[in-house]
Amino acid sequence: MRIICPVKRVPDTAAKKAVEPDLTLDRDGVEAVLNANDEWSIEEALRIKERTPGTEVVVLCVGPEQAQQTIRKALSYGLDGAIQVSDPGISGSDASGIASIVAGALADEEFDLVIMGNQSSDARTMLLPAMLAEYLDLPALTYCTKLDIDGDTVRAEREMPGGHQVVEAKLPAVVSVVEAINEPRYPSFKGIMAAKSKPVVVKDLQDVGLDAEMVGLEHAWTQVLEVTPRPPRQAGDKVEDDGSGTVGAKALADFLVARKFL
Amino acid sequence: MPDVLVLVDHDRGTPKKVSLQLLTAARERGGGAVAAALFGEGAASGAEKLGAYGVATAYVWDSPDAAAYATEPQVAALEAALEASAADVLLYPADPFLTDVIARAAVRLEAGVVTDAVDLTLEGDRLVATKAIFGGEMTSRCQVRGDRPQFLGVKANSFAAVESGGAPAEVVALDVTLDDTARRARVVDVVVTPSGGRPEMTEASVIVAGGRGLGDAEGFRLVEQLADALGAAVGASRAATDAGWYPHQHQIGQTGKTVAPQLYIGAGISGAIQHRAGMQTSQTIVAINKDAEAPIFAIADLAIVGDLYKILPPLIEEVAKRRA
Numbered sequence A: 001m002r003i004i005c006p007v008k009r010v011p012d013t014a015a016k017k018a019v020e021p022d023l024t025l026d027r028d029g030v031e032a033v034l035n036a037n038d039e040w041s042i043e044e045a046l047r048i049k050e051r052t053p054g055t056e057v058v059v060l061c062v063g064p065e066q067a068q069q070t071i072r073k074a075l076s077y078g079l080d081g082a083i084q085v086s087d088p089g090i091s092g093s094d095a096s097g098i099a100s101i102v103a104g105a106l107a108d109e110e111f112d113l114v115i116m117g118n119q120s121s122d123a124r125t126m127l128l129p130a131m132l133a134e135y136l137d138l139p140a141l142t143y144c145t146k147l148d149i150d151g152d153t154v155r156a157e158r159e160m161p162g163g164h165q166v167v168e169a170k171l172p173a174v175v176s177v178v179e180a181i182n183e184p185r186y187p188s189f190k191g192i193m194a195a196k197s198k199p200v201v202v203k204d205l206q207d208v209g210l211d212a213e214m215v216g217l218e219h220a221w222t223q224v225l226e227v228t229p230r231p232p233r234q235a236g237d238k239v240e241d242d243g244s245g246t247v248g249a250k251a252l253a254d255f256l257v258a259r260k261f262l
Numbered sequence B: 001m002p003d004v005l006v007l008v009d010h011d012r013g014t015p016k017k018v019s020l021q022l023l024t025a026a027r028e029r030g031g032g033a034v035a036a037a038l039f040g041e042g043a044a045s046g047a048e049k050l051g052a053y054g055v056a057t058a059y060v061w062d063s064p065d066a067a068a069y070a071t072e073p074q075v076a077a078l079e080a081a082l083e084a085s086a087a088d089v090l091l092y093p094a095d096p097f098l099t100d101v102i103a104r105a106a107v108r109l110e111a112g113v114v115t116d117a118v119d120l121t122l123e124g125d126r127l128v129a130t131k132a133i134f135g136g137e138m139t140s141r142c143q144v145r146g147d148r149p150q151f152l153g154v155k156a157n158s159f160a161a162v163e164s165g166g167a168p169a170e171v172v173a174l175d176v177t178l179d180d181t182a183r184r185a186r187v188v189d190v191v192v193t194p195s196g197g198r199p200e201m202t203e204a205s206v207i208v209a210g211g212r213g214l215g216d217a218e219g220f221r222l223v224e225q226l227a228d229a230l231g232a233a234v235g236a237s238r239a240a241t242d243a244g245w246y247p248h249q250h251q252i253g254q255t256g257k258t259v260a261p262q263l264y265i266g267a268g269i270s271g272a273i274q275h276r277a278g279m280q281t282s283q284t285i286v287a288i289n290k291d292a293e294a295p296i297f298a299i300a301d302l303a304i305v306g307d308l309y310k311i312l313p314p315l316i317e318e319v320a321k322r323r324a
């Protein structure tokens, strides 16, 4: 079995962000990390690998040169290899652009499963898994909290409001996972060392069958017109309860009345 | 002025609140014709009444197949509805399952998608979306480029639902044929956990959220009681969902859901940046924490410093009394 884990390099949530004059995120000036949700997809792939002898897990990242760090981080969990798609023409692509690039990179790959995070912490579109599945013409099982592979069938529990549904599809398939699916391991020292020498295949747009007229900022199907910082919130009144609870409760209830919530 | 098709989320024909909000937005911000698309069992029964919200034509696909397989049957239906309505803009509620439908349809039709709009303004023939980005650190205005179909996801409670007093909608049954690929992800079971009649978190205008400060799963009964007294949904921090005190789908924050209710009340939540990334654009924020220095207080409109186990019981009583 061969599993692909697409991962994203994202700015650290705690880092102060700035935008470039072209309204894209200044990705050089900000500390970047492996998207947290992609740690669960990697963990899930590793668990399948551990259960299924002969399984290979390959990480796939669309991103600039610095994304090598992210790829090494992903490899350090014990993955087998990596594909990076890097090209100056990619900058500013939107979700459909990135999905087409990931799909292009997979066109010549053999795989049974693509496992991805359900959302990236910066863009948070949640679009990529289903868009990728559409480009690849595959079924998608998204927002999974449980995955079972049985022969050529994947069975998943998908989180939905107030419960879950169980869905089945034949492999190959695209799957996205949510946090509840597992508890990711930490990379071992051995894994971190081994990651340094794992093969990373770097491709450009031409290698994945796309030309610069199809992706990038100027060709994105959506367009950002303006980005403005949000004015910081002001702290309001602070009420100290006296230990009885009634002072705090009354202050809160009065506030709700004053603001017409009650 | 753009003609707008609204993907109406409904429960056996009863439109969800967010759908009525989107219909109002389509009417007030679009200015052209408003049409609706309803898929799944019961769709036909709810369609005509949407006229009250300005819908001229409702396109329905009332078939159990819509829910028998994941996503793809609805993509086929959406394609049919877009073609029949010839709409320029599609508005859809920012919901995960519907986002999948939109994502596939967008690739098929080469439509641009802007997610999570909280406001829409008409500029020329285009609806420009305002949305929070980077966990609410910044605001951006985005649009779909060129003359592509415009797919815009709108967050619940961004618009009020206002009736227009229109005539009953004309109901058009869509002719949807599914090929085998539409049936490749089969739903074999649906497990519903009783919600206690509480609203869905992403649709609620009031959310009461609990964190590690509750101490255990039992503590969430207090959060639920306050939520029920206020007609609110229940949210949770990652510390609480990780500990198994509350289901993950209620998690607010970077790796959970983004919410922006009119009122957020946090109890026993410190307000870590990853939590704030999911709630700091709430209109009004109230926090209860025994630590006067808790970071959540820096963004709270009202900070109550004290023990939540002392404060919540009289508060629940007080709220119930004032609502009675």
Ligand SMILES: Cc1cc2nc3c(=O)[nH]c(=O)nc-3n(C[C@H](O)[C@H](O)[C@H](O)COP(=O)(O)OP(=O)(O)OC[C@H]3O[C@@H](n4cnc5c(N)ncnc54)[C@H](O)[C@@H]3O)c2cc1C
Residues within 6 Å of the ligand: A036, B210, B211, B212, B213, B214, B236, B237, B238, B239, B240, B251, B252, B253, B254, B255, B256, B257, B267, B268, B269, B270, B271, B272, B273, B274, B275, B278, B288, B289, B290, B291, B294, B306, B307, B308, B309
């Ligand atoms: C990659 C990543 C993603 C993350 N994603 C999320 C996310 O999506 N959502 C999220 O919430 N977190 C997320 N976190 C975790 C986040 O950093 C915090 O650890 C988490 O939010 C803490 O939850 P908490 O506020 O409930 O717990 P704590 O930070 O432990 O705070 C508990 C609070 O309760 C107060 N308290 C204790 N007892 C009482 C009492 N009796 N009465 C009143 N107050 C009391 C304490 O003073 C304290 O402030 C993420 C972290 C990482 C690294």
Ligand SMILES: Nc1ncnc2c1ncn2[C@@H]1O[C@H](COP(=O)(O)O)[C@@H](O)[C@H]1O
Residues within 6 Å of the ligand: A005, A006, A007, A008, A009, A035, A037, A038, A060, A061, A062, A063, A095, A098, A102, A115, A116, A117, A118, A119, A120, A121, A123, A124, A125, A126, A127, A128, A129
């Ligand atoms: N540049 C990228 N390269 C590879 N995978 C990506 C990239 N961006 C997003 N993804 C994948 O898509 C998922 C959902 O991201 P998003 O649609 O941006 O919310 C992530 O968890 C990743 O698995």
